Amino acid sequence: MLDRYGYATHEVLNQPSPLEDYDAYASDGTLTAIVKAFGAGWAEDRLVEAGRTVGSAHVQNLARLANRYGPELRTHDRFGRRIDEIEFHPAWHELMSLAIGQETHSLSWTERRPGAQVARAALAYLWNEGENGIMCPILMTYASVPTVRGNPMLAAEWEGKILSNAYDRRQIRAADKTGVTIGMAMTEKQGGSDLRQTQTYAEREGEGWRIVGHKWFFSVPHSDAFITLARTEAGVSCFWVAGWLPDGSRNRIMVQRLKEKAGNRSNASSEVEFRGAYGTLIGEEGHGIRQAISMGHLTRLECAISSAGIMRQAVAQAAHHVSYRRAFQKTLIDQPMMANVVADLHLEATAAAWLVFRLAAALDRDSENERLLNRIGAPIAKYWICKRAVPVVAEALECHGGNGFIEDHLMARLYREAPLNGIWEGSGNVIVLDVLRSMMREPDSVPALLAEIRAGKGQDRRLDAAIDTLADDLRDLARHEGQARRLVERLAVVLSASLLVRHAPDAVADAFIASRLEGGWSGAFGTLPRSVDAATIARMAPPAGAG
Numbered sequence: 001m002l003d004r005y006g007y008a009t010h011e012v013l014n015q016p017s018p019l020e021d022y023d024a025y026a027s028d029g030t031l032t033a034i035v036k037a038f039g040a041g042w043a044e045d046r047l048v049e050a051g052r053t054v055g056s057a058h059v060q061n062l063a064r065l066a067n068r069y070g071p072e073l074r075t076h077d078r079f080g081r082r083i084d085e086i087e088f089h090p091a092w093h094e095l096m097s098l099a100i101g102q103e104t105h106s107l108s109w110t111e112r113r114p115g116a117q118v119a120r121a122a123l124a125y126l127w128n129e130g131e132n133g134i135m136c137p138i139l140m141t142y143a144s145v146p147t148v149r150g151n152p153m154l155a156a157e158w159e160g161k162i163l164s165n166a167y168d169r170r171q172i173r174a175a176d177k178t179g180v181t182i183g184m185a186m187t188e189k190q191g192g193s194d195l196r197q198t199q200t201y202a203e204r205e206g207e208g209w210r211i212v213g214h215k216w217f218f219s220v221p222h223s224d225a226f227i228t229l230a231r232t233e234a235g236v237s238c239f240w241v242a243g244w245l246p247d248g249s250r251n252r253i254m255v256q257r258l259k260e261k262a263g264n265r266s267n268a269s270s271e272v273e274f275r276g277a278y279g280t281l282i283g284e285e286g287h288g289i290r291q292a293i294s295m296g297h298l299t300r301l302e303c304a305i306s307s308a309g310i311m312r313q314a315v316a317q318a319a320h321h322v323s324y325r326r327a328f329q330k331t332l333i334d335q336p337m338m339a340n341v342v343a344d345l346h347l348e349a350t351a352a353a354w355l356v357f358r359l360a361a362a363l364d365r366d367s368e369n370e371r372l373l374n375r376i377g378a379p380i381a382k383y384w385i386c387k388r389a390v391p392v393v394a395e396a397l398e399c400h401g402g403n404g405f406i407e408d409h410l411m412a413r414l415y416r417e418a419p420l421n422g423i424w425e426g427s428g429n430v431i432v433l434d435v436l437r438s439m440m441r442e443p444d445s446v447p448a449l450l451a452e453i454r455a456g457k458g459q460d461r462r463l464d465a466a467i468d469t470l471a472d473d474l475r476d477l478a479r480h481e482g483q484a485r486r487l488v489e490r491l492a493v494v495l496s497a498s499l500l501v502r503h504a505p506d507a508v509a510d511a512f513i514a515s516r517l518e519g520g521w522s523g524a525f526g527t528l529p530r531s532v533d534a535a536t537i538a539r540m541a542p543p544a545g546a547g
Protein backbone atom coordinates (compact mmCIF):
# COMPACT_ATOMS: atom_id res chain seq x y z
CA MET A 1 0.00 0.00 0.00
CA LEU A 2 1.24 3.51 -0.77
CA ASP A 3 1.55 6.07 2.00
CA ARG A 4 0.61 9.74 1.41
CA TYR A 5 4.04 10.44 -0.07
CA GLY A 6 3.59 7.65 -2.57
CA TYR A 7 6.06 5.20 -0.96
CA ALA A 8 5.22 1.58 -0.28
CA THR A 9 7.23 0.26 2.68
CA HIS A 10 5.74 -3.06 3.75
CA GLU A 11 2.69 -5.11 4.51
CA VAL A 12 2.40 -7.10 7.71
CA LEU A 13 2.85 -10.65 6.51
CA ASN A 14 3.63 -13.95 8.19
CA GLN A 15 2.82 -12.66 11.69
CA PRO A 16 0.51 -15.13 13.46
CA SER A 17 -2.70 -13.81 14.94
CA PRO A 18 -2.57 -13.50 18.74
CA LEU A 19 -3.72 -16.48 20.76
CA GLU A 20 -6.76 -14.89 22.36
CA ASP A 21 -10.52 -15.23 22.71
CA TYR A 22 -10.30 -18.99 23.11
CA ASP A 23 -11.29 -21.38 25.87
CA ALA A 24 -8.09 -22.18 27.77
CA TYR A 25 -9.85 -25.08 29.51
CA ALA A 26 -11.69 -26.89 26.70
CA SER A 27 -8.74 -26.47 24.33
CA ASP A 28 -6.34 -28.14 26.80
CA GLY A 29 -6.65 -31.90 26.26
CA THR A 30 -4.41 -32.67 29.22
CA LEU A 31 -6.38 -30.58 31.69
CA THR A 32 -9.77 -31.89 30.56
CA ALA A 33 -8.50 -35.49 30.90
CA ILE A 34 -7.10 -34.74 34.37
CA VAL A 35 -10.35 -33.21 35.57
CA LYS A 36 -12.26 -36.32 34.51
CA ALA A 37 -9.66 -38.78 35.84
CA PHE A 38 -9.61 -37.17 39.29
CA GLY A 39 -13.34 -36.84 39.78
CA ALA A 40 -13.90 -33.14 39.16
CA GLY A 41 -16.04 -33.49 36.02
CA TRP A 42 -18.95 -31.89 37.89
CA ALA A 43 -17.04 -28.59 37.82
CA GLU A 44 -16.80 -28.45 34.00
CA ASP A 45 -19.20 -25.53 33.59
CA ARG A 46 -17.17 -23.45 36.01
CA LEU A 47 -13.92 -24.46 34.34
CA VAL A 48 -15.22 -23.58 30.88
CA GLU A 49 -16.24 -20.18 32.22
CA ALA A 50 -12.78 -19.67 33.74
CA GLY A 51 -11.12 -20.99 30.57
CA ARG A 52 -12.99 -18.49 28.41
CA THR A 53 -12.25 -15.68 30.83
CA VAL A 54 -8.50 -16.24 31.03
CA GLY A 55 -8.27 -16.91 27.30
CA SER A 56 -10.05 -13.67 26.43
CA ALA A 57 -8.33 -10.71 24.83
CA HIS A 58 -9.93 -8.61 27.56
CA VAL A 59 -8.18 -10.44 30.42
CA GLN A 60 -4.90 -10.50 28.53
CA ASN A 61 -5.15 -6.76 28.23
CA LEU A 62 -6.06 -6.35 31.90
CA ALA A 63 -2.97 -8.39 32.82
CA ARG A 64 -0.80 -6.20 30.63
CA LEU A 65 -2.20 -3.02 32.17
CA ALA A 66 -1.97 -4.29 35.76
CA ASN A 67 1.70 -5.12 35.25
CA ARG A 68 2.58 -2.01 33.31
CA TYR A 69 0.92 0.35 35.76
CA GLY A 70 1.91 -1.36 39.00
CA PRO A 71 0.80 -0.51 42.53
CA GLU A 72 1.94 2.60 44.38
CA LEU A 73 2.20 3.24 48.10
CA ARG A 74 0.48 6.27 49.61
CA THR A 75 1.89 6.55 53.11
CA HIS A 76 0.00 9.75 54.07
CA ASP A 77 -3.15 11.58 53.06
CA ARG A 78 -3.01 15.17 51.91
CA PHE A 79 -3.40 16.39 55.49
CA GLY A 80 -0.39 14.43 56.68
CA ARG A 81 -2.25 11.57 58.32
CA ARG A 82 -0.61 8.18 57.99
CA ILE A 83 -2.81 5.94 55.82
CA ASP A 84 -0.51 3.25 54.32
CA GLU A 85 -2.80 2.71 51.35
CA ILE A 86 -1.89 0.89 48.17
CA GLU A 87 -3.18 2.37 44.93
CA PHE A 88 -3.79 0.05 41.97
CA HIS A 89 -4.69 0.42 38.34
CA PRO A 90 -8.37 -0.52 37.91
CA ALA A 91 -7.22 -3.54 35.89
CA TRP A 92 -5.88 -5.17 39.09
CA HIS A 93 -9.23 -4.84 40.82
CA GLU A 94 -11.11 -6.20 37.83
CA LEU A 95 -8.81 -9.24 37.68
CA MET A 96 -9.21 -9.88 41.41
CA SER A 97 -12.94 -9.51 41.08
CA LEU A 98 -13.09 -12.05 38.23
CA ALA A 99 -10.84 -14.65 39.89
CA ILE A 100 -12.56 -14.42 43.27
CA GLY A 101 -15.96 -14.36 41.59
CA GLN A 102 -15.01 -17.66 39.95
CA GLU A 103 -14.17 -19.17 43.39
CA THR A 104 -10.47 -19.64 42.65
CA HIS A 105 -9.70 -19.03 46.35
CA SER A 106 -12.56 -21.01 47.85
CA LEU A 107 -14.16 -23.81 45.82
CA SER A 108 -12.29 -26.58 47.65
CA TRP A 109 -13.67 -25.36 50.98
CA THR A 110 -17.23 -24.52 49.95
CA GLU A 111 -17.99 -27.61 47.82
CA ARG A 112 -17.95 -30.65 50.03
CA ARG A 113 -18.01 -33.21 47.25
CA PRO A 114 -15.14 -35.42 46.02
CA GLY A 115 -12.95 -33.69 43.50
CA ALA A 116 -13.33 -30.22 45.05
CA GLN A 117 -9.58 -29.76 45.59
CA VAL A 118 -8.90 -30.83 42.01
CA ALA A 119 -11.58 -28.49 40.67
CA ARG A 120 -10.16 -25.52 42.59
CA ALA A 121 -6.62 -26.45 41.57
CA ALA A 122 -7.82 -26.41 37.95
CA LEU A 123 -9.16 -22.88 38.48
CA ALA A 124 -5.81 -21.82 39.94
CA TYR A 125 -3.92 -23.47 37.07
CA LEU A 126 -6.10 -21.64 34.54
CA TRP A 127 -5.81 -18.30 36.29
CA ASN A 128 -2.04 -18.64 36.23
CA GLU A 129 -2.44 -18.62 32.48
CA GLY A 130 -4.31 -15.34 32.84
CA GLU A 131 -2.37 -13.25 35.37
CA ASN A 132 0.17 -14.34 37.93
CA GLY A 133 0.34 -11.34 40.27
CA ILE A 134 -3.22 -11.78 41.54
CA MET A 135 -2.49 -15.41 42.36
CA CYS A 136 -0.41 -14.35 45.37
CA PRO A 137 -3.38 -13.02 47.40
CA ILE A 138 -5.56 -15.84 46.06
CA LEU A 139 -3.03 -18.48 47.18
CA MET A 140 -2.65 -17.03 50.67
CA THR A 141 -6.39 -16.60 51.14
CA TYR A 142 -7.04 -20.21 50.02
CA ALA A 143 -4.33 -21.62 52.29
CA SER A 144 -5.49 -19.67 55.35
CA VAL A 145 -8.81 -21.52 55.59
CA PRO A 146 -7.76 -24.63 57.58
CA THR A 147 -6.01 -22.37 60.10
CA VAL A 148 -9.07 -20.16 60.43
CA ARG A 149 -11.36 -23.18 60.74
CA GLY A 150 -9.09 -24.61 63.42
CA ASN A 151 -9.80 -21.60 65.63
CA PRO A 152 -13.55 -21.18 66.43
CA MET A 153 -13.26 -17.50 67.35
CA LEU A 154 -11.50 -16.65 64.10
CA ALA A 155 -13.85 -18.84 62.10
CA ALA A 156 -16.93 -17.10 63.50
CA GLU A 157 -15.63 -13.67 62.54
CA TRP A 158 -13.70 -14.33 59.34
CA GLU A 159 -14.60 -17.58 57.56
CA GLY A 160 -17.73 -16.31 55.80
CA LYS A 161 -15.91 -13.27 54.43
CA ILE A 162 -12.87 -15.26 53.34
CA LEU A 163 -15.07 -17.68 51.39
CA SER A 164 -17.22 -14.93 49.89
CA ASN A 165 -17.24 -14.64 46.10
CA ALA A 166 -17.44 -10.86 46.33
CA TYR A 167 -14.15 -9.05 45.96
CA ASP A 168 -14.27 -5.88 48.01
CA ARG A 169 -11.45 -3.54 47.01
CA ARG A 170 -11.96 -1.05 49.82
CA GLN A 171 -9.10 -0.69 52.27
CA ILE A 172 -11.23 -0.39 55.38
CA ARG A 173 -12.06 -2.52 58.44
CA ALA A 174 -13.23 -6.04 57.62
CA ALA A 175 -16.53 -5.68 59.51
CA ASP A 176 -17.77 -3.30 56.79
CA LYS A 177 -16.66 -5.45 53.85
CA THR A 178 -18.40 -8.12 51.80
CA GLY A 179 -15.24 -10.14 51.15
CA VAL A 180 -11.67 -10.21 52.45
CA THR A 181 -8.21 -11.48 51.50
CA ILE A 182 -5.53 -12.81 53.83
CA GLY A 183 -1.74 -12.31 53.78
CA MET A 184 1.10 -14.31 55.31
CA ALA A 185 4.06 -12.52 56.82
CA MET A 186 7.01 -14.60 57.95
CA THR A 187 10.23 -13.45 56.28
CA GLU A 188 12.50 -11.02 58.15
CA LYS A 189 15.82 -9.53 57.05
CA GLN A 190 18.02 -11.90 59.01
CA GLY A 191 16.20 -15.06 57.97
CA GLY A 192 13.48 -16.25 55.63
CA SER A 193 14.17 -19.96 55.38
CA ASP A 194 15.28 -20.22 58.99
CA LEU A 195 12.25 -18.88 60.81
CA ARG A 196 13.81 -19.68 64.18
CA GLN A 197 15.69 -16.41 63.69
CA THR A 198 12.46 -14.41 63.96
CA GLN A 199 13.16 -11.21 65.95
CA THR A 200 9.70 -9.66 65.93
CA TYR A 201 8.28 -10.02 69.42
CA ALA A 202 4.87 -10.00 71.03
CA GLU A 203 3.78 -8.91 74.49
CA ARG A 204 0.48 -9.70 76.11
CA GLU A 205 -2.08 -6.89 76.39
CA GLY A 206 -5.40 -7.91 77.88
CA GLU A 207 -6.96 -10.61 75.72
CA GLY A 208 -4.53 -9.95 72.89
CA TRP A 209 -0.94 -9.14 72.07
CA ARG A 210 1.09 -6.15 70.90
CA ILE A 211 3.52 -7.05 68.14
CA VAL A 212 6.73 -5.11 67.51
CA GLY A 213 9.29 -5.71 64.77
CA HIS A 214 9.67 -5.83 61.00
CA LYS A 215 8.92 -8.06 58.03
CA TRP A 216 11.26 -7.83 55.06
CA PHE A 217 8.86 -9.42 52.60
CA PHE A 218 5.21 -8.58 53.14
CA SER A 219 3.16 -9.15 50.04
CA VAL A 220 -0.34 -7.75 49.61
CA PRO A 221 0.11 -5.24 52.47
CA HIS A 222 -3.49 -4.11 52.02
CA SER A 223 -4.78 -7.58 53.00
CA ASP A 224 -7.57 -7.56 55.54
CA ALA A 225 -5.63 -9.76 57.94
CA PHE A 226 -2.26 -11.48 58.18
CA ILE A 227 -0.96 -14.67 59.66
CA THR A 228 2.43 -13.80 61.10
CA LEU A 229 5.18 -15.00 63.42
CA ALA A 230 6.49 -13.26 66.52
CA ARG A 231 8.54 -14.35 69.50
CA THR A 232 7.07 -14.63 72.99
CA GLU A 233 8.69 -15.98 76.15
CA ALA A 234 7.65 -19.45 75.00
CA GLY A 235 9.34 -19.10 71.58
CA VAL A 236 8.23 -18.27 68.04
CA SER A 237 4.44 -18.16 67.96
CA CYS A 238 1.76 -17.62 65.31
CA PHE A 239 -0.54 -14.59 65.34
CA TRP A 240 -3.55 -13.24 63.50
CA VAL A 241 -3.19 -9.53 62.80
CA ALA A 242 -6.09 -7.60 61.28
CA GLY A 243 -5.19 -4.86 58.80
CA TRP A 244 -7.66 -2.44 60.38
CA LEU A 245 -8.95 -2.28 63.94
CA PRO A 246 -12.63 -2.47 64.96
CA ASP A 247 -12.73 1.33 65.41
CA GLY A 248 -11.80 1.73 61.73
CA SER A 249 -8.20 2.87 62.27
CA ARG A 250 -5.26 1.15 60.57
CA ASN A 251 -3.66 -1.44 62.84
CA ARG A 252 -0.14 -0.30 63.65
CA ILE A 253 1.38 -1.75 60.50
CA MET A 254 3.61 0.82 58.80
CA VAL A 255 4.51 0.09 55.20
CA GLN A 256 8.09 1.27 54.65
CA ARG A 257 8.20 0.89 50.88
CA LEU A 258 7.07 -1.32 48.02
CA LYS A 259 9.70 -3.62 46.54
CA GLU A 260 10.75 -3.13 42.92
CA LYS A 261 10.62 -6.70 41.70
CA ALA A 262 12.00 -8.49 38.66
CA GLY A 263 8.52 -9.83 37.95
CA ASN A 264 5.13 -10.15 39.61
CA ARG A 265 4.87 -6.42 39.15
CA SER A 266 1.11 -6.12 39.33
CA ASN A 267 1.22 -7.39 42.91
CA ALA A 268 2.31 -5.18 45.80
CA SER A 269 5.12 -6.64 47.93
CA SER A 270 6.40 -4.46 50.73
CA GLU A 271 8.64 -4.02 53.75
CA VAL A 272 6.80 -3.22 56.96
CA GLU A 273 7.22 -2.42 60.59
CA PHE A 274 4.81 -3.59 63.24
CA ARG A 275 4.79 -0.75 65.75
CA GLY A 276 2.68 -2.36 68.42
CA ALA A 277 0.22 -3.96 65.98
CA TYR A 278 -2.64 -5.66 67.78
CA GLY A 279 -2.76 -9.43 67.27
CA THR A 280 -4.40 -12.64 68.48
CA LEU A 281 -2.46 -15.81 69.24
CA ILE A 282 -3.34 -18.73 66.95
CA GLY A 283 -2.57 -22.20 68.23
CA GLU A 284 -0.17 -22.97 71.02
CA GLU A 285 2.31 -20.37 72.19
CA GLY A 286 5.84 -21.32 71.12
CA HIS A 287 4.63 -23.62 68.32
CA GLY A 288 4.39 -21.01 65.59
CA ILE A 289 6.86 -22.54 63.19
CA ARG A 290 5.04 -25.86 63.22
CA GLN A 291 1.84 -23.97 62.46
CA ALA A 292 3.49 -22.07 59.59
CA ILE A 293 4.83 -25.35 58.18
CA SER A 294 1.37 -26.92 58.27
CA MET A 295 0.05 -24.10 56.02
CA GLY A 296 3.17 -24.56 53.92
CA HIS A 297 1.93 -27.93 52.65
CA LEU A 298 -0.92 -26.16 50.87
CA THR A 299 1.04 -23.13 49.72
CA ARG A 300 3.91 -25.24 48.38
CA LEU A 301 1.65 -27.43 46.29
CA GLU A 302 -0.04 -24.25 45.10
CA CYS A 303 3.34 -22.93 43.89
CA ALA A 304 3.76 -26.11 41.86
CA ILE A 305 0.24 -25.74 40.44
CA SER A 306 1.04 -22.14 39.51
CA SER A 307 4.26 -23.14 37.75
CA ALA A 308 2.43 -25.89 35.87
CA GLY A 309 -0.10 -23.26 34.72
CA ILE A 310 2.71 -20.94 33.64
CA MET A 311 4.30 -23.78 31.67
CA ARG A 312 1.01 -24.54 29.92
CA GLN A 313 0.57 -20.91 28.93
CA ALA A 314 4.16 -20.68 27.66
CA VAL A 315 3.88 -23.89 25.64
CA ALA A 316 0.45 -22.95 24.26
CA GLN A 317 1.79 -19.59 23.10
CA ALA A 318 4.87 -21.14 21.51
CA ALA A 319 2.96 -23.96 19.82
CA HIS A 320 0.39 -21.49 18.46
CA HIS A 321 3.09 -19.21 17.12
CA VAL A 322 5.07 -21.92 15.34
CA SER A 323 1.87 -23.41 13.88
CA TYR A 324 1.40 -20.23 11.81
CA ARG A 325 4.82 -18.70 11.36
CA ARG A 326 6.71 -19.79 8.26
CA ALA A 327 10.45 -19.77 7.53
CA PHE A 328 12.39 -21.31 4.68
CA GLN A 329 9.17 -22.28 2.83
CA LYS A 330 7.72 -24.29 5.68
CA THR A 331 5.59 -23.67 8.74
CA LEU A 332 7.94 -23.70 11.73
CA ILE A 333 6.19 -26.58 13.45
CA ASP A 334 6.91 -28.69 10.36
CA GLN A 335 10.64 -28.04 10.62
CA PRO A 336 12.02 -31.21 12.25
CA MET A 337 14.10 -29.47 14.88
CA MET A 338 11.27 -27.14 15.93
CA ALA A 339 8.91 -30.13 16.12
CA ASN A 340 11.39 -31.75 18.50
CA VAL A 341 11.54 -28.61 20.66
CA VAL A 342 7.77 -28.14 20.85
CA ALA A 343 7.14 -31.84 21.49
CA ASP A 344 9.70 -31.82 24.29
CA LEU A 345 8.13 -28.71 25.86
CA HIS A 346 4.71 -30.34 25.63
CA LEU A 347 6.01 -33.43 27.44
CA GLU A 348 7.37 -31.32 30.29
CA ALA A 349 4.15 -29.31 30.71
CA THR A 350 2.00 -32.45 30.48
CA ALA A 351 4.06 -34.30 33.09
CA ALA A 352 3.92 -31.28 35.40
CA ALA A 353 0.14 -31.09 35.11
CA TRP A 354 -0.43 -34.78 35.92
CA LEU A 355 1.93 -34.57 38.87
CA VAL A 356 0.40 -31.53 40.54
CA PHE A 357 -3.15 -32.69 40.03
CA ARG A 358 -2.44 -36.16 41.38
CA LEU A 359 -1.27 -34.45 44.57
CA ALA A 360 -4.31 -32.16 44.61
CA ALA A 361 -6.42 -35.33 44.32
CA ALA A 362 -4.63 -36.67 47.40
CA LEU A 363 -6.02 -33.68 49.33
CA ASP A 364 -9.50 -34.75 48.25
CA ARG A 365 -9.17 -38.33 49.44
CA ASP A 366 -9.79 -39.01 53.06
CA SER A 367 -7.13 -41.61 53.86
CA GLU A 368 -3.87 -41.71 55.80
CA ASN A 369 -2.05 -43.09 52.77
CA GLU A 370 -3.13 -40.15 50.63
CA ARG A 371 -2.16 -37.70 53.38
CA LEU A 372 1.31 -39.22 53.48
CA LEU A 373 1.58 -39.16 49.69
CA ASN A 374 0.71 -35.48 49.71
CA ARG A 375 3.12 -34.82 52.59
CA ILE A 376 6.12 -36.05 50.64
CA GLY A 377 4.80 -35.41 47.15
CA ALA A 378 3.99 -31.70 47.52
CA PRO A 379 7.61 -30.63 48.16
CA ILE A 380 8.85 -33.02 45.45
CA ALA A 381 6.50 -31.36 42.96
CA LYS A 382 7.25 -27.85 44.24
CA TYR A 383 10.98 -28.34 43.85
CA TRP A 384 10.99 -29.92 40.42
CA ILE A 385 8.14 -28.15 38.64
CA CYS A 386 9.12 -24.68 39.83
CA LYS A 387 12.67 -25.39 38.65
CA ARG A 388 11.53 -26.66 35.25
CA ALA A 389 9.20 -23.71 34.63
CA VAL A 390 12.22 -21.45 34.09
CA PRO A 391 13.82 -23.31 31.13
CA VAL A 392 10.37 -24.14 29.72
CA VAL A 393 9.44 -20.46 29.56
CA ALA A 394 12.85 -19.46 28.19
CA GLU A 395 12.65 -22.04 25.40
CA ALA A 396 9.02 -21.17 24.61
CA LEU A 397 10.02 -17.51 24.44
CA GLU A 398 12.79 -18.38 21.97
CA CYS A 399 10.27 -20.18 19.75
CA HIS A 400 8.82 -16.71 19.08
CA GLY A 401 12.15 -15.35 17.88
CA GLY A 402 12.63 -11.67 18.69
CA ASN A 403 8.91 -11.06 19.29
CA GLY A 404 9.08 -13.17 22.45
CA PHE A 405 11.54 -10.76 24.05
CA ILE A 406 9.41 -7.67 23.51
CA GLU A 407 7.25 -6.28 26.28
CA ASP A 408 4.12 -6.10 24.11
CA HIS A 409 4.10 -9.86 24.16
CA LEU A 410 3.07 -11.76 27.25
CA MET A 411 6.09 -14.09 26.96
CA ALA A 412 8.33 -11.38 28.40
CA ARG A 413 6.10 -11.15 31.45
CA LEU A 414 5.99 -14.92 31.88
CA TYR A 415 9.78 -15.00 31.65
CA ARG A 416 10.14 -12.60 34.55
CA GLU A 417 7.51 -14.48 36.49
CA ALA A 418 8.91 -17.97 36.02
CA PRO A 419 11.60 -18.08 38.77
CA LEU A 420 9.40 -16.71 41.54
CA ASN A 421 7.48 -19.84 42.51
CA GLY A 422 10.83 -21.51 43.09
CA ILE A 423 11.73 -18.88 45.71
CA TRP A 424 8.73 -18.15 47.82
CA GLU A 425 7.17 -20.60 50.22
CA GLY A 426 10.66 -22.10 50.53
CA SER A 427 13.49 -21.93 48.01
CA GLY A 428 14.83 -25.01 46.19
CA ASN A 429 17.27 -26.35 48.78
CA VAL A 430 14.88 -25.73 51.63
CA ILE A 431 12.14 -27.62 49.82
CA VAL A 432 14.45 -30.54 49.15
CA LEU A 433 15.35 -30.57 52.85
CA ASP A 434 11.62 -30.74 53.52
CA VAL A 435 11.41 -33.92 51.41
CA LEU A 436 14.19 -35.41 53.55
CA ARG A 437 12.40 -34.23 56.69
CA SER A 438 9.19 -35.94 55.63
CA MET A 439 11.17 -39.18 55.11
CA MET A 440 12.69 -38.95 58.57
CA ARG A 441 9.77 -37.62 60.60
CA GLU A 442 7.03 -39.52 58.79
CA PRO A 443 8.82 -42.60 57.44
CA ASP A 444 5.54 -44.11 56.23
CA SER A 445 5.48 -41.40 53.58
CA VAL A 446 8.17 -43.34 51.68
CA PRO A 447 6.09 -46.52 51.17
CA ALA A 448 3.09 -44.31 50.29
CA LEU A 449 5.17 -42.64 47.58
CA LEU A 450 6.64 -45.89 46.31
CA ALA A 451 3.18 -47.49 46.14
CA GLU A 452 1.97 -44.62 43.95
CA ILE A 453 5.01 -44.94 41.72
CA ARG A 454 4.66 -48.75 41.50
CA ALA A 455 1.06 -48.39 40.36
CA GLY A 456 2.63 -47.68 36.95
CA LYS A 457 4.60 -50.92 36.88
CA GLY A 458 4.20 -53.53 34.18
CA GLN A 459 3.53 -51.15 31.29
CA ASP A 460 7.02 -50.18 30.18
CA ARG A 461 10.19 -52.13 30.91
CA ARG A 462 12.32 -48.95 31.04
CA LEU A 463 10.06 -47.48 33.69
CA ASP A 464 10.02 -50.79 35.57
CA ALA A 465 13.83 -50.78 35.63
CA ALA A 466 13.88 -47.19 36.95
CA ILE A 467 11.36 -48.08 39.66
CA ASP A 468 13.40 -51.11 40.70
CA THR A 469 16.48 -49.02 41.39
CA LEU A 470 14.55 -46.31 43.21
CA ALA A 471 14.39 -48.01 46.60
CA ASP A 472 18.20 -48.40 46.55
CA ASP A 473 18.64 -44.78 45.44
CA LEU A 474 16.44 -43.70 48.32
CA ARG A 475 18.44 -45.62 50.91
CA ASP A 476 21.73 -44.37 49.55
CA LEU A 477 21.03 -40.77 48.64
CA ALA A 478 18.93 -39.85 51.65
CA ARG A 479 22.05 -40.36 53.75
CA HIS A 480 23.99 -37.73 51.80
CA GLU A 481 22.38 -34.31 52.08
CA GLY A 482 24.58 -32.94 49.29
CA GLN A 483 23.01 -35.44 46.88
CA ALA A 484 19.45 -34.68 47.86
CA ARG A 485 18.54 -32.59 44.80
CA ARG A 486 19.55 -35.55 42.65
CA LEU A 487 17.27 -37.82 44.62
CA VAL A 488 14.28 -35.48 44.53
CA GLU A 489 14.70 -34.88 40.80
CA ARG A 490 14.76 -38.63 40.25
CA LEU A 491 11.64 -39.13 42.37
CA ALA A 492 9.80 -36.38 40.51
CA VAL A 493 10.69 -37.75 37.08
CA VAL A 494 9.88 -41.39 37.90
CA LEU A 495 6.61 -40.45 39.60
CA SER A 496 5.67 -38.33 36.56
CA ALA A 497 6.50 -41.22 34.23
CA SER A 498 4.36 -43.55 36.33
CA LEU A 499 1.43 -41.14 36.06
CA LEU A 500 1.90 -40.69 32.33
CA VAL A 501 1.87 -44.44 31.53
CA ARG A 502 -1.42 -44.70 33.40
CA HIS A 503 -3.15 -41.60 32.11
CA ALA A 504 -1.54 -39.87 29.12
CA PRO A 505 -1.60 -40.82 25.42
CA ASP A 506 0.86 -43.68 24.72
CA ALA A 507 3.04 -41.50 22.51
CA VAL A 508 3.51 -38.96 25.30
CA ALA A 509 4.36 -41.54 27.96
CA ASP A 510 6.73 -43.35 25.64
CA ALA A 511 8.57 -40.16 24.63
CA PHE A 512 8.84 -38.98 28.24
CA ILE A 513 10.40 -42.29 29.29
CA ALA A 514 12.64 -42.54 26.23
CA SER A 515 14.07 -39.07 26.87
CA ARG A 516 14.06 -38.74 30.67
CA LEU A 517 14.71 -42.29 31.88
CA GLU A 518 16.77 -44.06 29.26
CA GLY A 519 19.96 -42.13 30.02
CA GLY A 520 21.82 -39.27 28.41
CA TRP A 521 19.18 -36.62 29.17
CA SER A 522 20.69 -33.14 29.39
CA GLY A 523 17.47 -31.39 30.40
CA ALA A 524 17.72 -29.05 27.37
CA PHE A 525 14.66 -29.03 25.11
CA GLY A 526 14.63 -30.37 21.57
CA THR A 527 16.76 -33.39 22.40
CA LEU A 528 14.16 -36.14 22.05
CA PRO A 529 15.75 -39.28 20.57
CA ARG A 530 15.11 -40.52 17.05
CA SER A 531 12.75 -43.26 18.23
CA VAL A 532 10.20 -40.59 19.26
CA ASP A 533 7.55 -39.31 16.85
CA ALA A 534 8.16 -35.66 17.70
CA ALA A 535 5.99 -34.34 14.86
CA THR A 536 2.88 -36.08 16.19
CA ILE A 537 3.49 -34.97 19.77
CA ALA A 538 4.21 -31.37 18.71
CA ARG A 539 0.78 -31.26 17.05
CA MET A 540 -0.82 -32.02 20.45
CA ALA A 541 0.61 -28.84 21.98
CA PRO A 542 -1.39 -25.95 20.44
CA PRO A 543 -4.73 -25.19 22.11
CA ALA A 544 -7.29 -27.25 20.19
CA GLY A 545 -9.58 -25.18 18.03
CA ALA A 546 -7.93 -21.84 18.91
CA GLY A 547 -6.60 -19.36 16.40
Ligand SMILES: Cc1cc2nc3c(=O)[nH]c(=O)nc-3n(C[C@H](O)[C@H](O)[C@H](O)COP(=O)(O)OP(=O)(O)OC[C@H]3O[C@@H](n4cnc5c(N)ncnc54)[C@H](O)[C@@H]3O)c2cc1C
Pocket: 184, 185, 186, 187, 188, 189, 190, 191, 192, 193, 194, 217, 218, 219, 220, 261, 264, 269, 420, 423, 424, 425, 426, 427, 428, 429, 430, 431, 433
Ligand atom coordinates in the same frame (compact mmCIF):
# COMPACT_ATOMS: atom_id res chain seq x y z
C1 LIG B 1 8.26 -11.32 45.33
C2 LIG B 1 8.37 -11.94 46.68
C3 LIG B 1 7.31 -11.86 47.55
C4 LIG B 1 7.39 -12.44 48.81
N1 LIG B 1 6.32 -12.33 49.66
C5 LIG B 1 6.43 -12.85 50.91
C6 LIG B 1 5.36 -12.71 51.85
O1 LIG B 1 4.29 -12.18 51.54
N2 LIG B 1 5.52 -13.20 53.07
C7 LIG B 1 6.67 -13.82 53.47
O2 LIG B 1 6.75 -14.24 54.60
N3 LIG B 1 7.70 -13.95 52.61
C8 LIG B 1 7.61 -13.49 51.35
N4 LIG B 1 8.65 -13.63 50.48
C9 LIG B 1 9.91 -14.15 50.97
C10 LIG B 1 10.26 -15.56 50.56
O3 LIG B 1 9.38 -16.49 51.12
C11 LIG B 1 11.72 -15.77 50.98
O4 LIG B 1 12.52 -14.91 50.19
C12 LIG B 1 12.18 -17.18 50.86
O5 LIG B 1 11.50 -18.00 51.79
C13 LIG B 1 13.69 -17.32 51.08
O6 LIG B 1 14.10 -16.69 52.25
P1 LIG B 1 15.31 -15.62 52.23
O7 LIG B 1 15.03 -14.63 51.16
O8 LIG B 1 15.53 -15.11 53.59
O9 LIG B 1 16.57 -16.46 51.77
P2 LIG B 1 17.55 -17.33 52.68
O10 LIG B 1 16.77 -18.00 53.74
O11 LIG B 1 18.70 -16.51 53.06
O12 LIG B 1 18.02 -18.43 51.60
C14 LIG B 1 18.98 -18.11 50.60
C15 LIG B 1 19.30 -19.38 49.83
O13 LIG B 1 19.89 -20.32 50.72
C16 LIG B 1 19.24 -21.58 50.59
N5 LIG B 1 19.28 -22.28 51.88
C17 LIG B 1 18.69 -21.92 53.05
N6 LIG B 1 18.93 -22.85 53.98
C18 LIG B 1 19.70 -23.82 53.43
C19 LIG B 1 20.29 -25.05 53.87
N7 LIG B 1 20.10 -25.47 55.13
N8 LIG B 1 21.00 -25.79 53.00
C20 LIG B 1 21.19 -25.37 51.74
N9 LIG B 1 20.68 -24.23 51.24
C21 LIG B 1 19.93 -23.45 52.08
C22 LIG B 1 17.82 -21.25 50.14
O14 LIG B 1 17.24 -22.36 49.42
C23 LIG B 1 18.07 -20.05 49.23
O15 LIG B 1 18.40 -20.49 47.93
C24 LIG B 1 8.58 -13.10 49.20
C25 LIG B 1 9.65 -13.19 48.31
C26 LIG B 1 9.56 -12.63 47.06
C27 LIG B 1 10.72 -12.72 46.13
